[in-house]
Amino acid sequence: MADDDWAQAVDAQENQITEKVENLKLATGQGDAPAASPSATPSATPSATASAAPEGEEGDAADLATQSLLMKKLHSKLVQTKSDLEVLQKDPNSPLYSVKSFEALNLKPELLKGVYAMGFNAPSKIQETALPTLLADPPSNMIAQSQSGTGKTAAFVLTMLSRVDPTRHYPQCLCLAPTYELALQIGEVTQQMSQFMQVKIGYAVRGERVSRGERLTDHIIIGTPGTVMDWGLKFKAFDLKKIEVFVLDEADVMIATQGHQDQSVRIHRGLRKDCQMLLFSATYDEPVMRFAQAVVRDAVVIRLRREEESLDNIKQFYIMCRDQQEKFQALSNIYGTISIGQSMIFCHTRRTASWLSEQMSKEGHAVALLSGELTVEQRSSVINRFREGKEKVLITTNVSARGIDIEQVTVVVNFDLPIDQKGNPDCETYLHRIGRTGRFGKSGLAINMIDSDRNLHNLKKIEAHFGKKIYHLDAEDMDEIEKITS
Numbered sequence: 331m332a333d334d335d336w337a338q339a340v341d342a343q344e345n346q347i348t349e350k351v352e353n354l355k356l357a358t359g360q361g362d363a364p365a366a367s368p369s370a371t372p373s374a375t376p377s378a379t380a381s382a383a384p385e386g387e388e389g390d391a392a393d394l395a396t397q398s399l400l401m402k403k404l405h406s407k408l409v410q411t412k413s414d415l416e417v418l419q420k421d422p423n424s425p426l427y428s429v430k431s432f433e434a435l436n437l438k439p440e441l442l443k444g445v446y447a448m449g450f451n452a453p454s455k456i457q458e459t460a461l462p463t464l465l466a467d468p469p470s471n472m473i474a475q476s477q478s479g480t481g482k483t484a485a486f487v488l489t490m491l492s493r494v495d496p497t498r499h500y501p502q503c504l505c506l507a508p509t510y511e512l513a514l515q516i517g518e519v520t521q522q523m524s525q526f527m528q529v530k531i532g533y534a535v536r537g538e539r540v541s542r543g544e545r546l547t548d549h550i551i552i553g554t555p556g557t558v559m560d561w562g563l564k565f566k567a568f569d570l571k572k573i574e575v576f577v578l579d580e581a582d583v584m585i586a587t588q589g590h591q592d593q594s595v596r597i598h599r600g601l602r603k604d605c606q607m608l609l610f611s612a613t614y615d616e617p618v619m620r621f622a623q624a625v626v627r628d629a630v631v632i633r634l635r636r637e638e639e640s641l642d643n644i645k646q647f648y649i650m651c652r653d654q655q656e657k658f659q660a661l662s663n664i665y666g667t668i669s670i671g672q673s674m675i676f677c678h679t680r681r682t683a684s685w686l687s688e689q690m691s692k693e694g695h696a697v698a699l700l701s702g703e704l705t706v707e708q709r710s711s712v713i714n715r716f717r718e719g720k721e722k723v724l725i726t727t728n729v730s731a732r733g734i735d736i737e738q739v740t741v742v743v744n745f746d747l748p749i750d751q752k753g754n755p756d757c758e759t760y761l762h763r764i765g766r767t768g769r770f771g772k773s774g775l776a777i778n779m780i781d782s783d784r785n786l787h788n789l790k791k792i793e794a795h796f797g798k799k800i801y802h803l804d805a806e807d808m809d810e811i812e813k814i815t816s
């Protein structure tokens with residue numbers, strides 16, 4: 331949809347629902363705005379406690395945001411990738427620069443010092459190509475996509491900090507994130523990187539207020555769309571026309587969050603045409619691209635492909651069972667017969683996952699349970715313990731484990747097959763769950779527990795989809811079980 335169409339649609343919607351939205355805003359907790367209070371002022375660092383995922387079992391917008399936050403917290407190190415970088419620019423003939431060092435970017439010395447203080451020695455793969463373009467003059471717009479942990483946040487924070495003028499005391503950079511917690515994470519990175527600069531960061535998130543007539547003196551505003559819209563458009567606490575860099579982070583999560591698209595487009599319309607617009611996303615599909623095109627014109631597009639997952643090094647089996655109890659029995663036989671390093675077991679619901687974890691613990695297995703009712707902090711601690719090998723078995727639902735990479739896992743058990751909302755086999759999730767067990771030349775093992783004709787039918791569909799045989803395994807036959815690892 332063209333920018334103007336978007337704008338018209340947004341206006342029409344705005345006229346119809348202004349009042350309803352006001353009411354809704356007060357009612358929703360997720361990353362949105364309180365009404366302005368006449369007295370309070372925004373503090374520099376609001377305290378945050380990450381919330382647990384909502385009750386629903388499969389992913390909704392809030393859950394996507396929780397996943398993103400978890401990823402951010404887990405990535406204490408850069409994800410190194412060998413995958414290809416794809417660059418699309420308006421003028422394919424214009425030269426593309428790439429840098430191998432931060433010095434080559436001619437950063438302000440105090441910013442360079444901050445980058446090194448964070449332990450960054452050299453730019454990551456996406457930063458090598460993105461940063462020269464991001465920092466060049468006149469500024470270019472950019473759409474950048476790459477998986478979590480590859481250095482996107484650091485790239486746009488560096489861009490904001492290199493463009494900000496700390497001697498001018500008004501907001502010059504604006505960064506939108508889908509939730510309160512994600513905004514705070516970006517703020518933390520900004521604070522660290524600017525530790526040798528005199529830069530003030532303001533958080534336009536729920537719980538932070540501006541008083542009527544107040545003019546913000548922060549240099550960088552990081553916030554959620556609803557609050558930013560209120561501060562910028564309704565209360566005029568800062569001038570959108572003075573923003574030099576506008577960042578939309580987590581575009582894919584943003585899209586899934588009700589109302590954020592419209593609010594972002596409205597904020598965008600208040601900016602100057604020559605404001606540098608940047609959009610970052612971990613995925614790059616139709617809705618993300620439509621959103622991107624609505625807010626970022628003539629952008630250089632940089633994409634880092636995800637490393638391919640394949641089933642080539644993975645032996646796949648299925649076991650027929652009558653019911654859940656029998657599935658557990660079969661699992662017990664397998665764990666009792668072959669020596670398994672670390673394994674992940676996927677269940678369809680939280681209830682099954684916690685039941686199974688209880689049963690396995692009773693049998694003496696060191697089991698970790700990763701489940702949706704844990705807070706982000708608790709989840710990242712479960713994952714870190716498992717990574718360190720403190721537990722050998724990680725039992726989880728699909729939602730809780732989405733996108734989590736644990737390289738040392740060699741066995742994946744589908745206690746329940748992955749299915750989509752219509753009950754059809756979810757081949758992509760199947761590949762994603764087990765594809766990582768056979769990476770880097772290691773051989774992996776995938777075991778599927780089947781307890782109905784429907785499941786068997788789904789399994790056959792998965793088999794046909796990938797063109798890779800899934801062998802039947804008799805869980806009562808110990809000799810046969812022993813052979814699966816040979």
Ligand SMILES: Nc1ncnc2c1ncn2[C@@H]1O[C@H](COP(=O)(O)OP(=O)(O)OP(=O)(O)O)[C@@H](O)[C@H]1O
Pocket residue numbers: 398401402405406407408409448449450451452453454457476477478479480481482483484485612
């Ligand atoms: N050039 C670099 N050298 C070393 N570490 C880096 C570099 N750039 C980023 N990192 C670190 O790598 C981790 C991931 O970086 P970053 O958060 O920027 O990635 P991201 O792609 O934005 O991930 P997410 O989408 O989860 O936010 C962070 O711990 C960050 O401090």
